[in-house]
Amino acid sequence: MKRIVTFMAILVVVLSCQAPESSESEPMKPQKIVVYQVFTRLFGNTHTTNKPWGTKEENGVGKFNDFTDTALEEIKKLGVSHIWFTGVPHHGVIGDFPEIGVSSDDPDVIKGRAGSPYAVRDYYQVNPDLAVDVTKRMEEFEALIARTHKHDMKVIIDIVPNHVSRHYEGKNNPEGVKDFGADDDTSVEYARDNNFYYIPGEAFQVPVPKNGYQPLGGENHPLADGKFDESPAKWTGNGSRLAQPDFYDWYETVKINYGIKPDGSKDFEELPAGADSLDWKKHYEFWQGKDVPDSWKKFKDITQFWLGKGVDGFRFDMAEMVPVEFWSYLNSHIKNTNPDAFLMAEVYQPALYRDYLWKGKMDYLYDKVELYDTLKNIIYGHGSTDNLPAIFESQRDIEHHMLHFLENHDEQRIASPEFAGNPWKAMPAMVVSATVSTSPTMIYFGQEVGEPGAEDAGFGDPSRTSIFDYIGVPQHQKWMNGGKFDGGQLSENEKALRNYYSEVLNFTRKSSALMGEYLELHSFNRQQNPAYTNKSFAFARWDENQKLIVVTNFDEFQSVKTTLKLSPELLKAWNLEKGEREIKELMFGKKKTKLRVTDNRAEIDLELGPWESAVFEVR
Known part of the structure; x- marks a missing residue:
């Protein structure tokens, strides 16, 4: 259903112990964290060709320098505190860079033409595609870090400890740092200090393609011959132990060995009893002098390198595939260097959440399989809000650490026909996601202007903006407006959508109550109303x-x-004065309604349109 929805708004009514004028004139200190995930090579791309499997000359590629002061300031105004620059470390990519002595990756073990950012080829350099001058690519990223900090935002980049590119080649290692696998004993499947697992006596074979797939869409390429030289073969990133992995395995990557034997047993010292109650300092102390597997040290060195560049934190890919003891070791070393470092991770098994938070010393975990999946089902029209209270109750002890989102690079775009079709349909979910807890809120670039991810980019499927190919992001490009970053090409409805996101996110940054207590009213009203x-x-x-x-x-x-109806528990907690009073919203429209309080009940007259939300403050 398409409709102009500029009338839609969060209704915010302020009733505090202070006079309303004081509440409005004295903004509260920002407290909530808002993360803006941006796919770095797509952000500044102005090309609109969008040819399937197109080259960067045909389809374009964004650069670090496209994040101008104007762009960063507009991102900041959206309500953002942290920018996650996705795809910064040098990963596998098709194309030569003779200026820096980097040759093309093999299309047989690369997904897409531009390559997956989760198949890192060199952890001590940045993706050369992102630089205007590839010989100064690190300097250009360092300048972006400085600009981001100048606009009072923090910088997050990806670290992918579970796997690296099949063609890892550390050309930029600091002095004394050996490459992954350099000292491995390749005659055995496993040794504790090997960086990889091996399949002795067998050479790697490229997977058999399925569904008519051809590297680069069938384009002739000297390396696209169905072969890749790797002998002995290594285990694949998702854990496949076959010399010829399946086409749907993560065949472009190889799995890192953290001292977990092939039978699953641990070949390192485990954390002591009660480690889940110890702070990161005690974890750091525990690991001093301990003999740990070589891969642990390599990733510790990598994260320390990036902290030294001014990076403020990391997003850890597929953290649950790496032992929790390693995270205790790594994260306590990160915190020892920067106690304020922002550490978030993918963990998709709720039974593991507390281990990775309390033992692994993560700050935040994706709340995907509980909150996101439930909200998505409600947006689809199949789910019920009756399922939400149990989620928030079960997470009461960890609510601050469960990062909320409605889009990221792995998920379907809200505006895609395969998901909601209309971006406004998800606005109630956005309000709930952003205000229900003290946790950070994350949005994905283009989400705020209704990007549908409809392009057939090549390797990727429509409904998700491709992370594998050179492509444009049409709705985002309309906001970018040729580098003005003023939304000049957006329709009025699209501008209203971005304004809505801005109002929601900025409100969460300013509201002190959203860092306080929570009590659901849903169950009480379902029973009584x-x-x-x-x-x-x-x-x-x-x-x-x-x-x-x-x-x-x-x-x-x-x-x-x-x-x-306000529940008896809330009446007791708030101790409201009896009587009737007129209350009004703050953020939009200045609507007015009534709150009535008697000896044993309180109620608010409520009228909401389709997809509308309201936030009332009560004094």
Whole structure:
């Protein structure tokens, strides 16, 4: 259903112990973290050719220098505190760079033409595609770090400890740092200090293609011969132990050995009992003087290198595929260098969350399989908000550490027909995601202007903006407007969408209550209020300075007109004065409504349109 939705808004009503004028004139100190993930090589690309399997000359490629002061300031204004620059380390890519002595990767073991950022080829350099002058590519990235800091935002980059490119080639190692595999005993499947696992006596074979796949879409290339020289073969990144992995395996990568034997047993000292209650300093002390596997030291050196460049934190790919003891070792060393380093990771098994937080010393984990997947199902129209309270209750002890998102490079674009089709359909989910806990909120570049990811880029499938190919991002390009970064080519509806995101994100950065307590009101209203359905969701957030009621309507067609009831638990916590008062919203529209409080109940007159949300503050 397409509609102009500039009328949609978060309704924010402020009722505090201070006078309303004081609340509005004295902005609160930003507290929530907002992460802006950007695929670095796509951000500044202005080409609109979008040819499947197109070269960078045909389809274009963005550069570090495209993140101008203007661009960074506009990102900052969106409400962003941290930028995750995805795809910075030098990964496998098709094409020669003779100026720096780098030859093309083999198309038989590369996905796409531009290559996956998760098949890192050299951890001590940046992707040469991202530089205007490839001989000064590191200097250009260092300048981007400095510009980002100048705009009061932090810099995050990817580290992928589970695997590296099949063609890893450390041409830029610091003095004394040996390359991955340089000292490996390749005659055995496993040795503790080998960096890789091997298949002795067998050579690697390129997977048999499926579904008509051809490297580079069938284009002639001198290296595209169905062969890749690797003998003995190494285990593949996802754990395949076959010399010829399956086409759907992560065949472009090889798995790193962390001292886990092939039978799954550990070949290193484990953490002591009670380690989950110890801070990172105690973990750091524990590892001093310990003999750890060589791969641990290599990744410690890599992260220390990037911290030395001014990087403020890391996003760790597929963290659950690497032992938690390694994370204790690595993250405590990172924190010892920079106690404020921002560490977030992919962990998709809820049963492992607490181990990777408390023992592994992660700061934040993706909340994908619980919150994201549930919200996506609700947006689809198949799910029920009745499923949300149990998620938040089960995460009460770790809620601050569960990073919330509705898009990232792995997930379908909200605006794609395969997902919501209309980006406004997800706005109730955005409000819930951003305000329900003290955790960080993450958005993916282009999400805020309704990018549908519809291009057939080559290796990647439409509905997800390709991370494997050179491609343009049309909606983002409209906002970029040839380098003005002013949204000059966006429609009024698209501008309204970006404004909506900006209002939500900036509000979360300023509201002190969103770093305070939480109590869900959904269950109480479902029991006591027939007009309140499983398409709505309501909860309270508060601290000593501010009391908020958040209500959302996920229904695409039906308005909500009801009396929202505050639960006895909330009445006790808030100790509200009896009486009726008029309350008004703050962020949009200045609507007015009534709050009534008696001896044993309180209620708010509520009217929300389709996909509309409201945030009320109560004094």
